Amino acid sequence: MNPLVAPEPLVHGGRTALSVNLNKVALLRNTRHLGIPSVTRAAQQVLEAGAQGITVHPRPDERHIRATDVTELAELLRAWPRIEFNIEGNPFHNLMDVIRAVRPHQATFVPDTVGQFTSDHGWSLPEDAGRLKAVIDETRVLGVRVSLFMDPEPGMMRAAAELGADRVELYTEAYASAWGTPRQDEVLQRYVRTAEAALAAGLEINAGHDLNRDNLSDFLRAVPGVMEVSIGHALIADALELGYAETVRDYQRCIQRAGVPAAR
Template structure:
């Protein structure tokens, strides 16, 4: 852990798992016209008032959804929400570090996307990627920014992530979502449980994200105790099209409380 970064800086103070809402799909819809709607900052304001504890964005180099201006406008908005975490995801070898240097969010999540990649689909390869990641992790720490590494559920990789100085790992949960409700659910779930235990044993904080939904979230948190934060975008925004932002956020928080009731 980085001693210069408070482990819970910018994180809700309640017990259990924090919900960080990824706003990429709001921006994707907005970008289909030139009207500025739906508003990314308006969406952030509503989900935070509904109880979300964090905002996540993943600005890709082609700006097909989140734009650079969104990153800065959200940073300005979040000044009024000092207990809310701002998490910026992306590839630190592309455009991510420019945003980290300018905005200094609470957390930078390093994701090994290629330029133009459809969506995130794999984690870092450790220890092979360590030489390029180490100086960037160190730079984030010097800026007071926590670092989370997007990782496949590989128990043996967690000690390497800790050795690099990462503060957390975000378990890439697409395979869990694909297996949920099928005969492979228990097998895949056991893999995530083992990886989560390995991360905690290495001294890492534990995040999770990608294709988590109202259907599979509670089961995942039951299998993988100790998750500090889930970052959910696609399913949550899809639900919000039918239920509205407020009701949707409350439904996801209820999924979390089902496993981790508040004191």
């Protein structure tokens, strides 16, 4: 049994959970050899402010999150039994070794390349199904929930469920780019249809990429059943001005303003 797993109702409390991605904290730290800012200290501060999860995306080149960060965060979170640990990355690079060692609550599989600047697309199904099946099966045997990073394509949701995924994380860059433009409603409806298809297939839903304090409430208000949002770049940028605690509280206010509980 996964020693980190907390009961689902304790993790979410019936509302969309906020998982803070700490990659950009590590990226800044890695520009010098002083160990600051501290990734674990950042985690502690955002959790004390009310975040329900921590996300990291360790890449093979360790440009930001390092293997030592992952183990230190896992150790820190043992004192936070209500908090989820989400580790994301490409299972065909370095991710499976990390998952085997740490056994987080959730592994989010992302189809990025080794030197990719940032994640920019989801898995393509059924094209990627054959190679994903074995790593999904292994991860679930380890007691770790599997989430697949997916574009807003309703037709792929049943295929994701048939592979054994527990959740999909909807890649929200298209929505963020369209927000505030005449295309906002049109693009948002793609996410609504995809979420409906995911729920119909028995999947749970996460979302992330370029969500921020401006666009988050509109997204959650429209898209049904979002269990968790993973936010890093915008949240850490906001924290440079507001501090970790006020930033997390403001993102939680955005979630509250959406007024829509996560599906169960």
